[in-house]
């Protein structure tokens with residue numbers, strides 16, 4: 512790579528409540544498909560929009576993400592949204608990452624397709640789309656036709672990536688913990704240990 516080539520930085524946004532094998536496979540696949548140099552996981556702060564359910568504290572979700580990604584030299588974790596006050600807007604995160612980068616970077620924002628629809632619908636879609644290439648990860652059986660109708664997939668900055676491992680979901684993992692079912696291999700071993708030690712998801716979540 513020549514000196515003038517920008518660094519290709521993947522930004523993996525999610526609540527990660529908890530992070531699971533599907534998220535890790537998604538990030539690795541994006542790294543490969545889009546020839547990224549690194550993927551930065553960005554756990555959300557306090558998700559004010561998730562009405563009607565408790566979300567584990569940002570610090571718990573941040574630490575589980577660090578544990579899950581520790582063994583991959585191309586993965587790292589940012590505290591940028593965990594520490595920012597108020598609602599989390601992806602556009603602000605991308606702008607801050609660009610502003611504080613020490614080198615020229617090209618941004619690739621990776622998240623779930625349904626979450627991506629919200630980003631496009633809620634805040635400055637054109638500005639958001641000019642900040643990064645968007646990679647929407649979907650589960651097998653996901654209604655891509657709906658995504659194509661609502662998201663500007665014809666836009667050169669939007670791609671869809673189907674990830675079979677995303678049959679695993681955080682919602683199902685929380686239910687399993689609550690009901691005493693196994694989560695081994697659905698989450699990294701260290702994350703399972705952290706969930707048990709911190710007593711997460713045993714209550715009404």
Ligand code: NAP
Nearest residue numbers: 524525526599600601622623625626629630633648680681
């Ligand atoms: P969500 O609504 O909890 O998740 C929607 C779907 O996407 C779920 O099926 C979820 O599965 C999946 N998903 C979430 N993150 C994923 C990832 N990184 N890789 C693969 N699948 C993923 O979404 P969210 O966690 O609140 O938000 C995701 C990202 O979008 C965050 O970075 C958030 O800040 C951003 N966002 C921004 C705006 C805005 O700027 N206005 C609005 C909405 C979301 P799991 O539950 O298994 O993860």
